[in-house]
Amino acid sequence: MLEKITERPSGDRAEQLRRLVGGAVFDAVLETDRLIRARLRQDPSVGLWRVVAVSGVVDRTDGERAATRALVLQPALRRVVPLVVGEGTTEGAMGRADRLDVVTLPNGRMQDGKQEAARWVG
Numbered sequence: 779m780l781e782k783i784t785e786r787p788s789g790d791r792a793e794q795l796r797r798l799v800g801g802a803v804f805d806a807v808l809e810t811d812r813l814i815r816a817r818l819r820q821d822p823s824v825g826l827w828r829v830v831a832v833s834g835v836v837d838r839t840d841g842e843r844a845a846t847r848a849l850v851l852q853p854a855l856r857r858v859v860p861l862v863v864g865e866g867t868t869e870g871a872m873g874r875a876d877r878l879d880v881v882t883l884p885n886g887r888m889q890d891g892k893q894e895a896a897r898w899v900g
Contacts, residue, residue: 799854806850813851826857828881836864836884838874845878 795813796804807813812830817823829851831844844860851858862875863883875882 799851803850803854806847810847824857826859827851827855828859828861831860831862833862833864835866835868836862836871836875836882837868838870840864841871841875841878841880841882845880 795807799807810829811832812828814828814830815825816828817825829844829847831840831847833840840862841860844862848858848860859881860878861881861883862871865885867882867884872882872884874880
């Protein structure tokens with residue numbers, strides 16, 4: 779589904795990102811577990827960012843955290859997809875993630891590959 783995935787490292791690239799999004803938004807980036815840049819395989823002209831929340835066991839607050847940070851970053855980065863990754867999930871995590879349009883990867887598996895093209899990328 780994705781190709782040419784690049785993880786944004788610290789240092790010079792972090793400064794480039796700070797200039798792109800501004801100081802206040804950059805602070806939200808610093809609170810993010812991972813910020814990843816990628817392109818859609820089916821349309822490589824579409825670039826997007828993934829705001830990733832990583833947790834051993836994903837609960838509903840992880841999805842909320844990823845969605846909130848995606849909304850903060852969206853005005854500056856345009857296409858920002860919230861994503862949660864974990865080894866397992868709590869009972870309410872998946873339902874909450876679905877309601878927030880958060881892409882989920884419990885046990886490293888995408889739940890619905892079409893989520894990328896929904897609200898966040900459109």
